[in-house]
Structure formats: C-alpha cells, structure tokens
Amino acid sequence: MPLDHNPDKKDFKVVGHVKTRPDGVDKVTGRAKFGADMFAPGMLHAKILRSPHAHARIKSIDTSKAEALPGVKAVVTAADFPDNPDLLANEELVNIRYNVMARGKVLYDGHAVAAVAAVNPRVARQALKLIEVDYEVLPHVVDVELAMAPGAPILHEDLRTNGEGDEPTNVARTIEIGHGDIDAGFKEADFIVERTFTAGAAHQGYIEPHACLANVSGDGSGEIWCCTQGHFMVRDFCAQICGMEVSKLRVTASEIGGGFGGKTTIFIEPVALALSRKTGRPVKLVMTRDEVFRATGPTASSSTHIKMGCTKDGVITAAYAELHYQGGAFPGAPSDMGAMTAFACYQPKAVKALGWDVVTNRPKQAAYRAPGAPMAAFAVESVVSELAAKIGMDPIDFRLKNAATSGSRSSYGPTYSDIGLVETLEAAKAHPNYSIPLGPNQGRGVASGFWFNFGGQTAVSLNVNIDGSVALSVGTPDIGGSRASMCAMAAEELGIPYENVQTIIADTGSLGYNDVTDGSRVTFASGLATIEAARNAKKVLCARAAKIWGIPEDAVKWEDGCAIPAGPNAGEFPPLSIKELAAQAGETGGPIAGHYEISADGAGPSFATHIVDAEVDRETGRITILRYLIVQDAGKAVSPTYVEGQMQGGAVQGIGWALNEEYIYNDKGLLENPGFLDYRIPVASDLPMIDTQIVEVPNPGHPYGVRGVGETSIVPPLGAVANAVAAATGTRPQELPVSPPRLLKLMKDQPLAAE
Amino acid sequence: MAKVVLWGSLSRLADGRKEFDIDAPDIGRMLAALGSEAPKLKPILDKGVTVSIDGTLYRLDRFKTIDPDSEVFILPKMAGG
Numbered sequence: 001m002p003l004d005h006n007p008d009k010k011d012f013k014v015v016g017h018v019k020t021r022p023d024g025v026d027k028v029t030g031r032a033k034f035g036a037d038m039f040a041p042g043m044l045h046a047k048i049l050r051s052p053h054a055h056a057r058i059k060s061i062d063t064s065k066a067e068a069l070p071g072v073k074a075v076v077t078a079a080d081f082p083d084n085p086d087l088l089a090n091e092e093l094v095n096i097r098y099n100v101m102a103r104g105k106v107l108y109d110g111h112a113v114a115a116v117a118a119v120n121p122r123v124a125r126q127a128l129k130l131i132e133v134d135y136e137v138l139p140h141v142v143d144v145e146l147a148m149a150p151g152a153p154i155l156h157e158d159l160r161t162n163g164e165g166d167e168p169t170n171v172a173r174t175i176e177i178g179h180g181d182i183d184a185g186f187k188e189a190d191f192i193v194e195r196t197f198t199a200g201a202a203h204q205g206y207i208e209p210h211a212c213l214a215n216v217s218g219d220g221s222g223e224i225w226c227c228t229q230g231h232f233m234v235r236d237f238c239a240q241i242c243g244m245e246v247s248k249l250r251v252t253a254s255e256i257g258g259g260f261g262g263k264t265t266i267f268i269e270p271v272a273l274a275l276s277r278k279t280g281r282p283v284k285l286v287m288t289r290d291e292v293f294r295a296t297g298p299t300a301s302s303s304t305h306i307k308m309g310c311t312k313d314g315v316i317t318a319a320y321a322e323l324h325y326q327g328g329a330f331p332g333a334p335s336d337m338g339a340m341t342a343f344a345c346y347q348p349k350a351v352k353a354l355g356w357d358v359v360t361n362r363p364k365q366a367a368y369r370a371p372g373a374p375m376a377a378f379a380v381e382s383v384v385s386e387l388a389a390k391i392g393m394d395p396i397d398f399r400l401k402n403a404a405t406s407g408s409r410s411s412y413g414p415t416y417s418d419i420g421l422v423e424t425l426e427a428a429k430a431h432p433n434y435s436i437p438l439g440p441n442q443g444r445g446v447a448s449g450f451w452f453n454f455g456g457q458t459a460v461s462l463n464v465n466i467d468g469s470v471a472l473s474v475g476t477p478d479i480g481g482s483r484a485s486m487c488a489m490a491a492e493e494l495g496i497p498y499e500n501v502q503t504i505i506a507d508t509g510s511l512g513y514n515d516v517t518d519g520s521r522v523t524f525a526s527g528l529a530t531i532e533a534a535r536n537a538k539k540v541l542c543a544r545a546a547k548i549w550g551i552p553e554d555a556v557k558w559e560d561g562c563a564i565p566a567g568p569n570a571g572e573f574p575p576l577s578i579k580e581l582a583a584q585a586g587e588t589g590g591p592i593a594g595h596y597e598i599s600a601d602g603a604g605p606s607f608a609t610h611i612v613d614a615e616v617d618r619e620t621g622r623i624t625i626l627r628y629l630i631v632q633d634a635g636k637a638v639s640p641t642y643v644e645g646q647m648q649g650g651a652v653q654g655i656g657w658a659l660n661e662e663y664i665y666n667d668k669g670l671l672e673n674p675g676f677l678d679y680r681i682p683v684a685s686d687l688p689m690i691d692t693q694i695v696e697v698p699n700p701g702h703p704y705g706v707r708g709v710g711e712t713s714i715v716p717p718l719g720a721v722a723n724a725v726a727a728a729t730g731t732r733p734q735e736l737p738v739s740p741p742r743l744l745k746l747m748k749d750q751p752l753a754a755e
Numbered sequence: 756m757a758k759v760v761l762w763g764s765l766s767r768l769a770d771g772r773k774e775f776d777i778d779a780p781d782i783g784r785m786l787a788a789l790g791s792e793a794p795k796l797k798p799i800l801d802k803g804v805t806v807s808i809d810g811t812l813y814r815l816d817r818f819k820t821i822d823p824d825s826e827v828f829i830l831p832k833m834a835g836g
Contacts, residue, residue, distance in 0.1 A: 175831065176763035261836020336831045352763075367836030413760060413828040414807035452812060454835050519835025599815040701811060711835055
C-alpha cells in the first residue's frame with residue numbers, strides 16, 4: 001500500500017495528547033441518540049414471540065386471532081422471509097435468517113417464531129398471546145461434551161463434520177494447528193502437566209439492548225436506524241434476507257451502548273423491516289433484557305484439555321490442546337481461533353492444537369472480544385503457571401524464558417515480525433504491584449495473552465469547511481472512542497488543532513462499504529484511511545496555493561496547517577493557512593476534500609500481561625480482587641486515556657467471566673438466569689481501580705505505529721484470576737466461573753493440594 | 756518460488772501434503788495455483804482463507820505481492836469481535 005510509513009515518528013503534536021472526547025457532553029447529558037431513541041410519525045411497535053422449548057418441531061402456527069385483535073397491523077413468520085438466489089448462495093446468511101426467525105424447528109429457548117406490529121407495545125404483547133403454535137417437543141442438548149457423544153439429539157439432519165461423511169452430527173468443523181514432533185517434545189520434558197478445564201458461556205453484557213426503527217416506503221425503498229457495530233453489514237444482510245436491492249436500503253448507526261462483538265451480526269432488523277414493508281408504516285423493535293440473554297449471541301462455552309511439558313530449566317518442549325467449543329444452534333464456534341491463539345505467547349519446540357466446533361440447543365454464539373481466545377488462554381495460562389511452580393521458577397521469568405519474540409515462529413505457523421510480549425512481561429515484573437507483600441488467604445496470579453488484530457474494508461471522506469475546520473466522515477461505528485482518535489490523526493496530518501476536526505459516523509448512502517467495527521480494527525484501519533484522506537486533502541490544498549501563487553504544484557508544501565513555498569527557488573510568498581484557502585475554495589476550483597478507500601491489512605498483533613491479587617473468603621467462597629495490573633502493547637497510543645479504558649474494560653469483563661458470569665440451563669434446556677440480577681456482571685463497587693501501563697512497540701503496518709487494543713485485554717484475565725485463586729487456596733480452579741459455591745466445593749474436595 | 760504451508764488439518768484435502776512450492780506473483784494467483792494443484796482444496800480456498808506473508812496477515816487483498824523467498828501460510832478465515 002502506497003503509504004508514507006513512519007512508525008518510529010516521535011514528534012506528535014496531537015496524537016498521544018487527546019484530552020476531550022467529542023461524544024462526551026451528549027452522552028453525559030442524555031442528548032445522545034441510541035437505538036431506541038428514534039421516533040417517526042405513525043410509528044408502530046413490534047414484539048417477537050419466542051420459543052418456550054429448547055428443541056421442538058413447529059407443526060403449525062395460527063396467527064389469525066392475533067391479526068384480528070384491534071390495533072394489530074401485521075404479523076410475520078418465517079413465511080415472510082422466502083428464499084431468493086442470493087441468499088441461498090450464502091450458507092452463513094441462510095443460518096442467520098433461520099436464527100432471525102425459526103423455520104420448521106425451534107433450536108433453542110428464545111428462538112423467534114413470529115412477530116407482531118401494533119399501534120402500541122401493550123397491544124403487541126397481547127397479540128403475542130393469541131398466536132397459537134403447535135410444537136412437537138424434541139430431545140435437546142446444551143452441553144458440548146454431550147452434544148459430541150454418540151446418540152446425542154441432532155439439531156441439523158444435514159450437518160456433516162467438515163461437510164464430509166454420511167451420518168448427521170453436531171460437530172460442524174474440526175481443525176488442527178501445529179508443527180514439530182509432539183511426542184518427541186514430551187519425551188524431552190522433565191515435567192508434564194495435563195488438565196481439563198471448562199469455561200461457561202458469557203454474554204457481552206452490553207448495557208443497551210438491541211433496538212431499531214425500520215421504515216419502508218411505498219416505492220420499496222427503506223431505511224433502518226439501529227444500534228450496531230456495522231451498519232453496512234446490516235444493510236447487506238437485511239437486503240438479502242428480505243429480497244431487496246442493496247441500493248434501496250439505507251442504514252444509519254445510532255450511538256451504541258456497548259457491543260464488544262455481540263453487535264457484529266443481526267437479530268431483529270429484518271423482522272422490523274418485514275413488518276414495515278407489510279404495514280407501510282415505520283416499525284420500532286426494542287429487545288428486553290430477557291430477550292437479549294435468551295436470543296442474542298453470548299460467547300461459546302468450552303471444554304479444553306491441555307498437556308504441556310518443560311525441562312527442569314524451564315524450557316517448554318511440547319504443548320498440546322484439545323478444544324471443544326459449543327457455539328449454540330448454528331456452526332461458527334471459534335474453536336479455530338482458540339486453537340491458533342492458545343500457545344501464541346510461547347515458542348514450544350512442538351505444538352499441536354485440535355479444535356471442535358459443536359452445535360447445541362443454545363442461542364447462536366456471537367463474537368465477544370478476541371473470540372475464542374480467552375477460554376483457551378485460561379487453560380494454557382493455568383498450566384504454564386503450574387509448570388513454573390513445579391520447577392520453582394517465578395511465573396514471569398518462566399514466561400520470559402519461553403516468550404514469543406520478534407523473529408520467532410508463532411505457534412499457529414508464521415514468523416512474528418515486531419511484537420511486544422517481552423516488553424509487557426518486563427514492565428509487569430518491574431511494576432510495584434508485583435512486589436507488594438500478600439496476607440493470609442491472598443494470592444497473586446499472572447497471565448499473558450495474544451490477539452491477532454485485523455484491518456478490513458474501510459472508506460473515509462474528509463471535507464474542509466469554509467472556515468478551515470474539517471468534517472470527517474467514517475463508516476465504522478464508534479464503540480470505544482474512535483471518533484476522538486480519528487479527529488487526532490486528521491488534525492496531526494493537517495497541522496490544525498484537534499478541536500477543529502469533527503468526526504461523524506456516516507450512513508450507508510454516504511460512503512463506500514465499511515466492514516463492521518470488530519477485530520480491534522478501527523483505530524488501525526479507519527485511522528490509516530483518515531491519515532491518507534488528510535494527505536489527499538493536503539495535496540488539493542497545496543494545488544490551490546500553487547494556483548493562487550502561479551507556481552507549479554510541486555513547488556508547494558504543507559507545514560503546520562499552512563501551504564508554503566517548498567524551497568527558495570519557488571519564490572517568496574507568505575504562508576496560506578487552511579482557513580484562507582478554504583475561504584477561497586469556491587473561486588479556486590470548488591470544495592476541498594480528501595477521500596481514501598482501502599482493504600487494510602497489516603494490523604499487527606497485540607500482547608498483554610496481567611497481574612492480579614485476590615483474596616478468598618474461606619467461609620463464603622467470595623473472591624475479592626485486591627489489585628489488578630494490565631500491561632499491554634498499543635503500538636502507538638493515539639488517545640492514551642481511551643487505550644487505558646479499553647484495557648480496563650476488557651479486564652473487567654474477563655474478571656466477570658472468571659468469577660460469576662455463565663449461562664445456566666435447567667434440565668429442560670431453558671435458560672434460568674436471563675437478567676442482570678441472576679447473571680452477575682461486575683459493577684464498579686466490586687473492583688479496585690484497574691492499574692494500567694501502556695507499552696509502545698510500533699506496528700510497522702501503520703503510518704504512526706498503531707496496534708488495535710480493544711480485544712487483547714480480555715484474553716489474560718481468566719487465567720490470571722484462576723492463578724491468583726490457586727495461589728491463595730492451594731487448589732486449582734479448572735471450572736469457570738469460580739463462583740462461591742464452586743470455590744467452596746473445590747476447597748472442600750481438594751484441601752491444601754499444594755502447588 | 757515461494758514455499759506455501761497449509762494449516763494442519765487442511766493437508767487432509769491435499770493428500771497429506773503440508774507444503775507446496777508455488778511460483779505466483781500475488782495472493783490471488785497463488786491461491787488459484789494451489790487450487791489447481793490440489794483440487795480438493797479449492798472449495799475451502801474459494802470460501803475464504805487468511806494468508807500470512809512473512810508474518811503479516813492478509814484477509815482480503817488478492818493483489819498483495821509475494822516475493823520468491825516469502826514465507827507463506829494458509830490459515831483459516833479469521834474474524835474478531
């Protein structure tokens with residue numbers, strides 16, 4: 001890519017010094033518009049009827065009584081989402097349609113069966129009760145090991161492992177990653193640890209439920225307002241599922257109250273769109289919290305077997321993993337990502353990781369920060385710390401001895417370029433937190449983590465306003481403060497104050513396609529495109545100055561927000577500021593703008609090391625987090641406070657996953673804790689201030705050296721917390737969350753099992 | 756001629772071969788050549804894979820150049836959250 005890369009650039013004036021957030025005032029004063037905040041004249045309200053069974057055949061649906069209820073304007077079922085050639089050519093989209101509205105069978109408790117649009121929410125709810133569904137209840141399975149066992153209830157009669165074989169199965173895919181002679185590696189080992197770990201399915205726990213407003217016109221064109229991590233994705237998926245031309249659908253992303261990966265797909269938007277098309281009126285659809293838990297995508301739950309060996313000097317000789325991930329009712333559990341990331345922090349001589357992607361009668365999993373990695377890291381980091389303890393080596397020294405480095409071969413194959421794991425380990429070891437004395441029933445845990453980071457399709461548009469201020473349009477919803485970073489990078493390039501740039505998230509009609517905000521990609525990819533768009537705008541600005549001065553374009557350069565002669569031979573001209581050039585734009589050639597479109601690659605992986613101190617109450621089983629430190633490589637922190645926020649947020653979500661969060665099903669396969677009262681996420685009063693330290697090892701793939709930071713921070717906490725609990729109690733948690741009842745049982749079953 | 760390495764379980768669709776020497780100037784042509792040499796791989800390659808060239812991951816860019824001495828890995832299609 002033709003970029004002027006200078007990742008070692010140090011003299012930033014704006015980047016690295018961002019103080020204010022552009023969306024801050026509206027968010028703290030309640031003016032910001034989220035998914036449920038849009039209204040339209042004549043708007044109807046929609047509600048969805050959901051399956052009360054984990055697995056059942058739909059024998060019939062009778063909507064006549066509901067349709068006859070005064071105030072009801074339309075009812076839709078799967079029949080309102082007919083096949084079309086574009087849809088059928090895309091297996092993933094066929095599954096998304098099935099997930100959006102059940103057809104033939106319901107596959108989990110909460111699966112959508114029908115939807116009603118009515119004049120108000122009360123009538124819509126009443127109508128749901130009048131829809132008669134005749135079910136034939138089928139045997140169900142919600143546990144990954146049971147779903148893999150012979151004789152398990154089968155969800156999809158046409159599913160074959162890797163598309164091969166004659167017998168139906170619940171194992172959608174298998175994968176193997178690795179290199180080296182694994183048997184020889186274990187023979188070389190002086191110590192071997194082998195354990196099996198499980199981690200529950202955690203929900204992203206975004207505070208804002210899914211919400212949208214769809215409005216289809218009489219001419220067949222439509223618009224959707226919704227909270228999403230990717231409105232271009234919403235447009236394309238909805239158009240294909242509803243059989244519309246993409247150009248006839250415009251989607252605007254609202255402010256978003258959290259996504260964390262869970263809003264990288266669709267659940268309700270096609271339903272609202274179909275109801276609006278049927279009624280000819282705007283339709284608003286807002287999920288309840290119960291629906292969010294039962295029918296959107298938590299992460300996969302996992303059962304992971306790990307075997308690792310090391311020499312008495314602390315060199316890991318072999319690393320082996322079997323990862324069983326259940327991803328709910330449709331294929332897609334990220335066992336491949338788990339297999340690739342499991343040992344990515346280390347360089348064992350021999351490594352082998354096997355993954356299974358398994359379907360069960362649970363809601364279809366969705367991405368959750370570094371999907372697939374945290375549960376694998378939990379298992380691996382637990383064993384790594386146990387190995388270190390076995391040979392009497394400090395856990396950070398053990399990790400340093402085996403750490404992946406620039407130029408080493410990654411466990412998933414390729415050779416690493418510039419990476420910063422060693423820097424995070426060294427900084428963690430030197431941090432004061434690592435030497436604070438601990439008291440009784442207290443323990444310290446260490447863990448490291450890795451995430452790939454990604455780029456993706458990105459388009460931005462930068463316009464210079466008449467007063468020299470700048471309007472920047474990006475197509476990636478801001479889920480973590482990216483607007484501030486975009487403003488900073490545009491200001492840095494143009495040499496103007498940060499406050500003179502305003503960034504908006506443009507709708508799908510205003511920009512080229514943008515991939516969803518995922519993979520920690522936005523500061524990297526949209527930032528890269530912003531820098532290039534600003535550089536293109538600078539070329540236009542310099543060309544205008546050249547015209548005004550009557551000299552060649554290449555005799556003008558841009559410096560500190562002004563066009564100036566490039567050298568003494570260009571002539572003597574006073575600088576022309578962006579404000580002066582903008583004021584004359586109409587008479588010098590028209591509006592001044594810069595654009596950039598790219599499929600960005602080269603995101604550069606990020607590593608982190610976490611240290612946690614925990615205290616165990618031996619009577620109640622409660623675990624209190626006393627201290628928590630995150631050290632993470634950000635490449636270059638454009639907005640350091642936002643980077644710290646991302647690091648802290650990921651750690652807190654990981655702590656919740658480790659201590660409390662899990663989907664609990666009863667013997668009928670029904671979710672028993674679909675609410676924040678029974679599904680306990682950490683709140684501010686549960687935790688200490690999370691300490692952070694940013695390490696900057698520049699990413700050679702970005703002009704300023706930026707790496708994504710949004711996902712890596714959730715990878716180490718599960719292992720770090722488990723290691724702290726093991727150190728505090730002398731017993732090793734192998735089942736997460738290590739909730740109070742589990743910890744009490746663990747301490748009772750394995751008292752004083754020394755490690 | 757670049758050495759192209761398949762992820763572990765992909766080799767079962769290539770008669771057990773894990774490595775291929777392929778002379779191709781860019782990712783798109785490399786994948787086409789790989790699909791011709793091991794036809795059972797083609798459906799997987801067509802569905803989308805991630806290509807690592809000298810340690811950098813490429814998910815989309817078919818025209819990314821491959822040098823003759825590049826280290827090339829074929830990895831599963833990847834996504835984040």
